[in-house]
Amino acid sequence: MGCGLNPFSIPLMGLNKLNYYAYDLSKEEINSLNTFFQFLEEKNDGFWGVAKVLDAFSWEEIAKHDSVDLCFLFKMTDVLDRGRGHKVSEEVIKRIPAKYVVVSFSTKTMSGKGMNFPERKWIELMCTRLKYTYKTLKFSNEIFYVIKK
Numbered sequence: 001m002g003c004g005l006n007p008f009s010i011p012l013m014g015l016n017k018l019n020y021y022a023y024d025l026s027k028e029e030i031n032s033l034n035t036f037f038q039f040l041e042e043k044n045d046g047f048w049g050v051a052k053v054l055d056a057f058s059w060e061e062i063a064k065h066d067s068v069d070l071c072f073l074f075k076m077t078d079v080l081d082r083g084r085g086h087k088v089s090e091e092v093i094k095r096i097p098a099k100y101v102v103v104s105f106s107t108k109t110m111s112g113k114g115m116n117f118p119e120r121k122w123i124e125l126m127c128t129r130l131k132y133t134y135k136t137l138k139f140s141n142e143i144f145y146v147i148k149k
C-alpha cells in the first residue's frame with residue numbers, strides 16, 4: 001500500500017512462490033510496476049503480480065480486498081495522518097485484510113541524522129490496545145513493526 005518503487009526489490013526477497021498486489025496513487029509508478037511484473041511472470045512460474053492505482057484513504061475498497069498473508073505499509077503513516085494524530089493510520093491498519101501488517105518509519109531526521117529514539121510509541125500502544133502482537137526490526141535508516149493481527 002503506497003508502494004512507490006519498492007516492489008522492484010521483489011527479486012531480493014528470495015521467494016519461490018509469490019502472489020503480489022501493489023498499490024499507489026502514482027499512475028506512472030503503477031505502469032512501470034506492471035511492466036516489471038510481466039517480466040517477472042515470464043521468468044518465474046511461481047510469481048504472479050498486479051499493480052493498481054488505489055487511494056489508501058479508500059477504506060471500504062481496502063476492507064473488501066481479498067485476504068492476504070502480509071501487507072507492507074512502508075513509510076506511509078505520515079502520508080495518512082498528515083500530522084493530525086494517528087487515527088487514520090489505525091483505521092487503515094484495522095481494515096487491511098491481512099494476517100500481518102508491516103509498518104515502517106524512517107529513522108533519519110529531516111537533516112539526515114539518526115534519531116536517538118526511533119521507536120514510535122503510538123503504534124506500540126495501539127497494538128496493545130487492539131490485542132495485536134508485534135516485533136520490531138531496526139536498520140540504520142528504517143524501523144519496521146511486524147504486526148500480527
Ligand SMILES: C[S@@+](CC[C@H](N)C(=O)[O-])C[C@H]1O[C@@H](n2cnc3c(N)ncnc32)[C@H](O)[C@@H]1O
Pocket residue numbers: 001002003004005006023024025026054055056057073074075076079
Ligand atoms: C514516502 S513514499 C513511500 C514509498 C514506499 N512505500 C517506500 O517505502 O519506498 C509514499 C508513497 O505513498 C504514495 N501515496 C501518497 N498518497 C497516497 C494515497 N493517498 N494512497 C496511496 N498512495 C499514496 C506516494 O505516491 C509514494 O509512493
